[in-house]
Amino acid sequence: MNDLISVPCVLMRGGTSKGPFFLASDLPADQAERDQILLSVMGSGHPLQIDGIGGGNPVTSKVAIIGPPTVPGADVDYLFAQVRVDQQMVDTSPNCGNMLAAVGPFSIEAGLVLARGATTVVRIHNVNTGKLIEAEVPTPDGRVAYLGDASIDGVPGKAAPIALTFMDAAGARTGKLFPTGQSLEYIDGIAVTCIDCAMPMVLFDAEAIGATGNETAAELNADKAALGRIEALRMEAGRRMGMGDVSDQVTPKPVLVSKSKGNGDINVRYFMPHQCHPSLATTGAVGIATACIAKNTVASRLTGVRAPPLVLSIEHPSGHLDVKLQERDGKIVAGILRTARRLFEGQVFAKPTKRLFCAA
Template identity: 55%
Template sequence: MLKIPCVLMRGGTSKGPVILASDLPADIAERDAVLLALMGAGHELEIDGIGGGAPQTSKVAIVSPSESPDADVDYLFVQVMVNERRVDTTPNCGNMLSAVGPFAIEKGLVNAQHPVTTVRIRNLNTGTLVDAEIQTPQGDVSYEGDTHIDGAPGTAAPVGLTFLNSAGCKTGKLLPTGHASDVIEGVAVTCIDMAMPMVLIDAASLGKSGGETPAELDGDRPFMARLETIRRQAGAAMGLGDVSGKVIPKPVLLSKPAAGGTIRARYFMPHNCHKSLAITGSIGIATATLIEGSVANKIVAPQPGARNNALTHIEHPGGKISVSLLKQGDEIEKTRAAVIRTSRKLFEGDVCVPEYVLSEAI
């Protein structure tokens, strides 16, 4: 058996192993084969691995010293499919990102300061730079604290994440189609690339209230099929090509808030509705509320001052998430976004993988 050192961590509302790049095969095919076996991909329960049987718990973070002078560490996010023996490294994951800073400090990649250590992280999937503020009293990472985030039980130490250059992370443009609004399959949509490529849709235009539970949306097969058709056409319009085998762009239903927030969202990953909301998704949604003529902007426009509000509260199935936006003049593309997350170390040790998987790598 191959023994792969790893730290199983909860990052925000996601969970997965965080691994040093040097502890994985350098060959990409062999690396991916190890990760598939490690997580138990190809079975709905991932029963033969440490995956959790859901997209939010079938994630891997690979960390290494940064090769860029602009960052401390590099972070490659790997989405391991649950029912398929396939991985996707096209998107970023902001929730797992909150586990990268503590891991990097504890592994000696970054020297801790008292009482807070800022770790500059370069996401290799998108090229995005993120400053992570980690609580390090007396130079030791602290996971304990009073911060609660919706979608995760209990409280923990806060992890501040500031996304520095998220516009056009995959397509090179904030609005890849060149428009704040397009029409696909007779439905008005906004195609946006801010931290995560997404296609934003008013829930009402698809016959939904926007308050449905993830299970209700996932169980409506005709709706899911129509959503996928829109997503694939949006992907092509955004210059992403055939996205049938990709997890981007993410489709998102938006609606008026019901619990005092700015806007309500149902975020898809893309074939299941997220039980809360991806961090990268929240940044794109919040930014879209500031873009005149976008689907999001039209929903929040009736609220006084909403379009210029720097703090956006997004309601999701698990509660709310707040995104602070710092605009650089009138250039939306240079907007910086900050969110608060938490993380927790769950297990540290070796995960065992059958050695024969290396010979099966394609």
């Protein structure tokens, strides 16, 4: 019991996030044991995660667990875990679309999916939400390609493009696009939209908490008064959305919306939920774009309601993110371009759990 546990691991960047990828078979089946391994691996409970491989920021304290599919029509299962930086807590209630960008490449290179032609479509079952997402992965010569000419704001340089298509993102957590039954309502006199599309979120105008919407992520993170107001709105939104006490959950995510400051359609500041995202979550972009095409939401009041097919450009602190919306079989399908990169592979070490676990 005094020896460290070694677990096979691949560190990958997916979109604007980064974290370790594991095969489900290499982790304990027991959830409590698994979470203890993840907390030790990431070094959670310290602001720098100094005793682990986490990066001291929510976008670099994420974990992907990949395994064989458990639903028809999928190629792999993907369980996302948001590992808290400052607390010993693992939250598997949300999805992460940025980490999702690396699931296809990882699955192919792990032998779970065979490369097929110049582009391999990997159908991913997100265990967190029960939804299916298609990932188009470049596989020239039967191998994953990471180098290319695509670029995304928030990541330096260029890489091979990975197209993600969210097949039916509405009601990912609560089963309803608008869980409260209203597209617009008021919390403490502030107009909000509670929406569940790829990610449960509460949207409200930046000016309602005394912001302009053009602040940097660092400026918002330093505004303790604003953070307090945002958390109060989030807590009440979670209760109204049927999610109960969300103080120990990372959803719903708060989103400040404002008029476009450049050539985009809307400007946003997305919270994770207690820090402002340096760019924008992919799942958040899907939900925000969907709110823009719905009637009477705080987003569509800024953009004007428009019908798909269309491309919406969402401005964020690092640039912009485009979401392609179209209708397929009576449902809204959202497409986003991302990139990914394999960073290192090997063994990661964790402190032993109460019951000794040895990875195969």
